[in-house]
Amino acid sequence: DAGITQSPRHKVTETGTPVTLRCHQTENHRYMYWYRQDPGHGLRLIHYSYGVKDTDKGEVSDGYSVSRSKTEDFLLTLESATSSQTSVYFCAISATSGSYEQYFGPGTRLTVT
C-alpha cells in the first residue's frame, strides 16, 4: 500500500470556524490532490499540487485553500466552514512516470454543524 495518511480521520466543527486537513505521504511523489466525495456526485477535485509551493484549482475550489511547503505534506484549509462542506475528503498522490495512476488515502469525514 502507498504510504498516505490523513489527519484527522473524523472531525466535527461549527459553521464559521477554520479547519485544516493534513495529507502526508512517504512515497516522494510529485503530485498530490484533494477530492471531496458526496452522494450523487462521485469524486470531485478541489485542488492539486504539482510540486512544492506549486498548486492549482480543481473543479470545486471555492471556499478552500491549499498549501504545500514540503514534498510530503499537502494541507487543505476551509477558511470559514459551511454546512455545504460536510463531506468525506480524500487525498491522493501520483508519480511522474509509469502509468500515472493515483493512490488514495483513507479519507477524512468532516461534519460542519
Place this chain on the structure above:
Amino acid sequence: GNSVTQMEGPVTLSEEAFLTINCTYTATGYPSLFWYVQYPGEGLQLLLKATKADDKGSNKGFEATYRKETTSFHLEKGSVQVSDSAVYFCALTLNNAGNMLTFGGGTRLMVKP
C-alpha cells in the same frame, strides 16, 4: 472534454454470478484507463489498469479490456463473492501535466449469499 460514463447501480447479484459493469469514455487523445474499488468506510483502491488499446488489466479475478474501437473498458468477473460488495469507479487519465483523473460516477455492487 473528457468524460467517463458508468452504468448506474446498484447492481445486485447472487454469490457466484457473473458480473459486468459497463464503462465508456470520451477523451481527446490516448488515455490510460483504471478501475478503482471502494469498500465501505475506506478510500479508493486501484483494482486494475490498462495503458494502451487491447491491453487487458486483471486482478483478484476481475478483468477489463481496453477497447479503443468502442471506447470502452468494461469490468468483468466470472464468479462474484459477498466480499466483492463495494462501489466501483472507472477512470481515465491522459498522462499529461498533473496526471488528472476523470472519474465515472461509480457503481455500487451488492452480492447476496
